[in-house]
Amino acid sequence: MSHRARRLLLAFAAAAFLFLGLVRPAAAHGFTSVVYAHVTADGDGRLRSELKLEYDLLVVSAADAGSDDPLFRAGTDAFEAKDAGAQAKALDAHRATVIDYVTRRFAVTAGGADCEPAPVGGFRMGTEEGVPYALLTLDWTCSGHGTGDHEIRSGLFPDPEGYVEGTKTIVTYAVDGHTGSAALDSAHPEFSISQSWPQRFWEFFRLGAEHLLTGTDHILFLLALIAGSLRPREVVLAATAFTLAHSVTFLLAALGLVDVPAGLVEPVIALSIAVVAGWHLWRLRERGERAAVLPAPETSRLGLDRAGWTRLGVVFCFGLVHGLGFAGALGIEAAWSWTLLWSLLVFNIGIEAVQLGFIAVLFPLLLLLGRRSPRAGRWVTGALSAGVAVMGLAWFVQRVTGS
Structure with missing residues (x-):
């Protein structure tokens, strides 16, 4: 040579x-997940959030995957069977557990006071990029409604759970004359609906910059x-x-x-x-x-x-x-x-x-x-x-x- x-x-x-x-x-x-949230107001002091959450991730996160948890068994069986009806049924059968998991990590406040969530209807199923997603609708009763200061917080599927890394929550909203969108993650878990357009610009600018850097x-x-x-x-x-x-x-x-x-x-x-x-x-x-x-x-x-x-x-x-x-x-x-x-x-x-x-x-x-x-x-x-x-x-x- x-x-x-x-x-x-x-x-x-x-x-x-x-x-x-x-x-x-x-x-x-390959190891991230995206949550979609659309938030609207009904004019009676309530906000409605329509959440889309990755189904299999929701099952293992809400259940105790390290034991013989019934939600984990039913949810994973339905996922492997690729049966949307069975998937929705598994979530509805363990409705309290799943909703408790979601509402402890996704919250709405008005005027600094927490809004109270109430589920609307049962779970529905859809897909995003070919992946099964669970659809959950929640109504939020806000005692501080009318203050013009609503905040959305999301800590769904955090890194410490060990299933995914860097979950993003994409929020679109139309509340009290304010319309727009925001991207939430672990570094920036909340935003105010009344934020100015430069703040909204910065959020997505930062997200794009961080995406290329990482x-x-x-x-x-x-x-x-x-x-x-x-x-x-x-x-x-x-x-x-x-x-x-x-x-x-x-x-x-x-x-x-x-x-x-x-x-x-x-x-x-x-x-x-x-x-x-x-x-x-x-x-x-x-x-x-x-x-x-x-x-x-x-x-x-x-x-x-x-x-x-x-x-x-x-x-x-x-x-x-x-x-x-x-x-x-x-x-x-x-x-x-x-x-x-x-x-x-x-x-x-x-x-x-x-x-x-x-x-x-x-x-x-x-x-x-x-x-x-x-x-x-x-x-x-x-x-x-x-x-x-x-x-x-x-x-x-x-x-x-x-x-």
């Missing part, structure tokens, strides 16, 4: 172990784009193509016009990471050590050769899939109100802000390194791409096999 080949193998192994050691091996979206697969894809771009023009075009593509599918999913199973989206996202990272390794090999740090021959006004245009097309296609992943983070699969759609656009802006921040910080550093020491720049971007490619392939296998 040549000295160059040994160095390449060493760099590849180092990058692989670095990413395997520092990056979560789990899917970025979505390891999207971060790695972005790193692959940055490492594989030799000039500012290339990274700008690649980031623009990615943004346009994921914005298209994100909005289509929000409008209910696109419905792709997460079981297909997640493996393709993982594969996209490996392909885009591997593309840079291929370019380094094809161009050679000297050509790898020189501009590609310009064949268009945008300064891209045929390989550059091909890469841009690949990035755009994979960006379409990432948009479905972003939408899946909020469980989007149906047409919602324009108010909520506006909030989702703000969510997307939060994603873009973090994306631009990464590019603004990391790419100039790589560019400066490449200009001062072309060889070092080549090895750094090559090692970075190799590590990203390894993680992408590992995740692809993990998500396809379900391991």
